[in-house]
Amino acid sequence: MLVQLSVKNVATLAHVELDIPPGLVVLTGETGAGKSLLIESLRFALGNRAKGNLVRHGAEYAEVVAVFHLPSIHPVRSILKEDELEDPDEPDRLVLRRVVKSGGRSVLQVNAVTVPLRALDRLRPILIDLTSQHDHVRLMDREHHRETLDTHPDVRPSYAEYRLTYLAWQELHERALNLKRKARARAERLDYLNFLLEECEGLAPKENEEDELEQLWRRLSHAEELQRISGDINLVLDNGDRSVQSSLSEAATRLSELARLDEKTGEKLFERLESIQAEVQDLAQTIRDYGLDIDTDSSTRSEIEERIEALKKLRKRFGCTSSELLKCIDKAKEEQEDLDGVGDQAGEAEEKAEKAFEKVQKKGLKLRATRKNTVGPITKAIEESLAQLKMPDARLDIRSESLEKAGAHGLDEIAIHAQTNPGEGFHPLEEIASGGELSRLLLALKTAVRGSDPVLSTVFDEVDTGIGGEVAMTVGRLLHGLAKDNQVLCISHLPQIAAAADVHLHVRKRIEEGRTYTEVEEIKGQERVRVLSELLGGSDSKGAKAHAEDLLRLAQG
Secondary structure (H helix, E strand, O other): OEEEEEEEEEOOEEEEEEEOOOOEEEEEEOOOOOHHHHHHHHHHHOOOOOOOOOEOOOOOEEEEEEEEEOOOOOHHHHHHHHOOOOOOOOOOEEEEEEEEEOOOOEEEEEOOEEEOHHHHOOOHHHHEEEEOOOHHHHOOOHHHHHHHHHOOOOOHHHHHHHHHHHHHHHHHHHHHHHHHHHHHHHHHHHHHHHHHHHHHHHHOOOOOHHHHHHHHHHHHHOHHHHHHHHHHHHHHHHOOOOOHHHHHHHHHHHHHHHHHHOHHHHHHHHHHHHHHHHHHHHHHHHHHHHHHHOOOOHHHHHHHHHHHHHHHHHHHHHOOOHHHHHHHHHHHHHHHHHHHOOOOHHHHHHHHHHHHHHHHHHHHHHHHHHHHHHHHHHHHHHHHHHHHOOOOOOEEEEEEEEEEEEEOOEEEEEEEEEEOOOOOOOEEHHHHOOHHHHHHHHHHHHHHOOOOOOOOEEEEEOOOOOOOHHHHHHHHHHHHHHHHHOEEEEEOOOHHHHHOOOEEEEEEEEEEOOEEEEEEEEOOHHHHHHHHHHHOOOOOOHHHHHHHHHHHHHHHO
8 A cells, every 4th residue: 555655856746755554644725835746746757648848937946756565466576576576674665756856857867766657557456446536537438447347356357367468469460461461561672672673674784884875975966077077187297288297297308408417316316207107197197087987877876866865864773873773673673573572471470360269259258257246236336335325226238239249358349328307217327417417427436346456545536526415424444444444535625525534634735935835734623623613604603513513423433
């Protein structure tokens, strides 16, 4: 059970430390005093998302510590051991500590070990059953109807088995679907690669081919001009009276005259001149051949243009440059080989998922049978509690309707129908129940499913909507009865419920130096009588006190 709750810097809760005993603990206080802040702090310690910014104005952080005492045999201890979170020195003790910075970042510790919030997913449902003032509205939701049935001790094991089996199938089913999608994508990709590589094979591109063809295309595009230019150059070099070759011949004649006068120098210069003449003659011949080799046929140029366009189109498919094309083709061939070698994993996964679904069906039938066997006792227990709550004629009908396919919570949809007035027939709760009736029904449901429920503590946060008088007295007695087996914490505005408490905690708000502080203290004796008289709407008069004292005697008697 919850034995201590420490809250620091949570809104108006600057620093509150509570030692919480077993039995029925009721918290009272004016609206806005901070009662719900205590419950919100407890929710926060249990890993729930904070509503807004919890951190007190001006503080750097908020901290909530919840300490639980664990029975020697309890599922919480098994979970802690499995998750390696058990305190070896104090295995009967669980400490949850959660800190949130003003910036919003929070840290959770379980027995001084920092853990993610999901670490509490298995612990939270069996540590505290927290029922808020809005939960009676949830009775309108059929999901809550199912939870009422499936949290019963006789049903819970079958439901847990079904959930594990269903989640296992769901994982396999999702994997099979994912592999199917991948298989379709693989087939589409393979088809595309086959088409692409077939095109590559037909085109058979060569290294640097596109660049070379571009150069050739530019040459063919200017064929006539190139022929004209090469002809002009040839004339300058080797044709005509004023050509380079003619000038060199004239220079050779004059050099012969020089050699007669200076034989040694003349011979050397003559050799060099002959070399120049040969080079010019060779250059002229090369240019002449170049001009003659230029293809002026337009059909040749068209063929080259088509080839260049085909290469560019292929390159565009790969999304690469001309120099990268051959490498891309090689990579595509490797990918084609890899995809061809992939086996039929999707088929194997689908087969496993189908077998897992068969197990889901079997567990679903078992859950259906367990629910069917439990409906009678639960209905009887709820109706007995409703009779105590001054609804003696109320009758319930917990119905199940088969689903077309196994769902996340079984093969059936569960719905509670009620008859609150004899002879009026059974109708869905949302059509017939008032707020007060829903509050009483909620308490009756909680009472019915307690039994051997492993939940350590139950918290009722102002679930007394729409009730009062004698009904409120009965609610107090029922809560007190529940608290004999498990600790019950209850926030209430009703004096009848406060009077039934084993421990009465009163929440007050004070203002000091412009700051608001919430304080919580246990009240006893005459102080408790005074608070009860205020809840009764009275004052400090002798009559109001006498009424409060009578209420205490009735509730505790």
